[in-house]
Every structure is written in structure tokens, then in C-alpha cells.
Amino acid sequence: MIKRDWDIIVVGGGPAGTVFARYAAEKGLSVLVLEKDREIGLPVRCGEGVSMRGLEAFTPVNPRWICRKISAVNFYAPDGTLVDLDFKMEGAILDRCVFDRDLADLAAQAGARIYTHANVTDLILDDQVVRGVVVRYRHEDVKLSARLVIAADGVESRIARKAGIKTAVTPENMDSCVQVTAHGLDMNPDALSFYMKREYAPGGYVWVFPKSETSANVGLGISGNFTHKISPYKSLMKFLADTFPNASWSSLVAGGVPTDKTLDRITANGLMVVGDAARMVNPLSGGGIHAAMKAGKLAADTAVEALKQNDVSEEFLKRYAKAWHEEAGKNHEGLYRLKEVVNKLTDEDLDKLGHKMVAIPKEKRSLTRIFKAVAWNNPRLIMDVARAFSGI
């Protein structure tokens, strides 16, 4: 049976939860991770693209996590114009099943306990302070107590709501995604490819992230604002038929990416919210692995102090919110504004952008130069981009 009393209970066994658990357990705290799914790491609802630098910040990188190193970025404008950019940083496509499991393994090695098939259904509150969780485990609703609870429950983000934090995002800030892992592809296997055509992915984009010479994660995200016009599933099928007519796939998954601003409140008495649950995804790119790990680390730093001083009040835990805003919050808000601008671009705007970009010699292609070049002919855009960048 699961032990009843813990220093910390973590809800969710994704990167945010397991990175948190590792850091907290290393400091000698008793940490329990509860994961509702049958196994950690599956299903993989992710394009698996990361920058190496982002990973290395948290853990020595095990080569078995990396499917493929990436050295270039290819943007396809709606009319097919290819804009290739050298990747300034080293990129990688992960094997997230192995990666997520190894993060769990590192947490376990540090002393954390992990249970799967353990669905947390409620929080235990006492005088507006979170004191534990109710977990559905093998047909039973089990009450567990903890000095601190971590909501690392991903896009659904139900746990924090039970402590009074509003986590629901509006459809315009939810990217509705479908992805296949496709095989037999004729593509550039060293590049992240992005297809910007609005016909396929309004308010988002199509990605092709290579996992081998001939296979890739091929997916798309459509802002909930546009899904009444086009269904993500049907749109991906159309993209595949148009672009890779001979492809087969070994997996098909759905998923949601919250591309909202980070929640105003990411703490309550006895509770901290981390990763996708706190809406920390990069709102422009939709990448969230790095942010989830960062949040896990920052929350663990505060958790260790809070338990040492025996103070889990929201007032104390706000140190974590402050650390997040100092390290990532400002940048995040700038990216959110930029997302709003980019979403407004039409196919014609994007084509023009593409033509301007290819006219710039490759070694000189940088985002700033590109925006300058486009803005020359498009006063509306220059205003919007200036607005978007003003906060960065």
C-alpha cells in the first residue's frame, strides 16, 4: 500500500514533476510522484524538439535520449518558398519515452517514490491550506497527506483549480494538435521544418521533426479560434496527402498546447503549480519541455526552504513565482505578444516575408534583419512587431 504521510506529493510524472521530485528528494525530503497513466513516458504527445543548451542546464545529457542532432531550420512559406537558416544553437530531437523515464529514474535514484495508475481526483484542504490529495488507486479512493503538494498535471491542470486557482484557458489560447510519427519520408533529415500555410494550420504551423534519415514527427497545431473552419485531424491528413503521399505512420496522437500567458497565480497555501499546468509553454513556438524542467527546479528550491522553515503559506511560496518571473516571465510575455502578431499574418504576408528572407544572403539571415526587410514594405507589420518586441 502507498505510505500515507509525505513531505511532498507531486501530481503528474512529466518533466516538470520528475525534475521537481529529483531536486527535492536530493535534499532529503520524502517525495511521492503520482502519475495517472499506466506508464511514464507514454503516449508521446510531443514533437520532441529541444535545444541542447536547454537540456544541459538541468542534467548531464544521456546520449540515449537523443534520436537525432539538428543543425538547420527550414521555413516553407505558403507558396512553397524555402527559407533555410543555420541553427545558431545545437538542436536535438528527443526520444521522449526514454527521456521521461530516465528523468523518473533520476528522481527515484535520489529517493523519490513513484506510482503509476494513480489518478489524483481531489485535494484535501483544511482552513484554505492544501494538506494532501485523494488518489484513485486500484478501485479505492485513498487519502494521502503532505506538507506541500505540487500540481504538475500538464495541459488539463485540474489540481490547482481545486485550490481556487483559475487555470482554464480560452480556446484562442489553446492549440489543438494532431501528430503522426511518419515513415518513408523524403525530407531534409538534419533540419527542423516548419510549414506556415494558413490553409493547413491557421494560428499555428505544421512541423516536421526528423527522428531518423527517413522518419519524422509530423504534426500541426491550430488555435482554437480557427478550429471551426478546419479540423486538426483532417488538416493533417490533407497535409500528408499533399506533401508526403507515400508516408505511413506508426503512431497518431492528439494533444493540446496552452499558448497563453503564464497564470497570474502559481501558488496557494501548501501548493505550487509547475510546467504546462501553470501555462509556461513558449506561446510562439509551443515548446514547453525546457520551461517545465526550469519550473520544476525553481519550485524545488523554494520547497526545500519552505519545509526547512516550516512555512508553506502562499506568502512564502511566492518566492517561486518571483524566481520564475525573473528568469523567464518577461521573455514569455514578449513571446505572447509576438504570437498575437504572427497569428494575424495572412498567407500573402508570409509569402512576402519568405521572398524577402531568401533575398538576404544566408550568412546574414537573422530575425532582426528579416523583420526589418519585411517591415519596409509593410507599415502595418512594423507597428505590430515593434509592439510585440517592446516588452522583450
Place this chain on the structure above:
Amino acid sequence: MIHIDHDLCDVCGTCVGVCPVDCISMSDTTLNIDDDLCIQCNFCIQVCPMEALKEETDD
């Protein structure tokens, strides 16, 4: 009422993340909507990537 087509649903949680009244619950294998709490805003239908949700009118 919102009808869930369980054959199409991938239990991905996207709909849960937009439900303003938190009336959608999930296990590892299935989705459930509490009709008594649902306010019929249809946000869930709007964001479902798999077309698994439909509005059902009682007749």
C-alpha cells in the same frame, strides 16, 4: 449535452484544459463529462483535435 465518441477520443486532455467549469474528468483510459455542471459553452468541442465531441440536443 455534450456527447463523447469514445472511439475517436484519444484522452489527450485538451478539452479539459479549456472547460470553464471543470466538469470534464479523465482517467488514463476514458473521459467523462458531468452534464449537471456543464454550461454548454462548447469550448471543448471547439478545441478537440479528433472531432470526438458533439452537441446533442434532447428531443
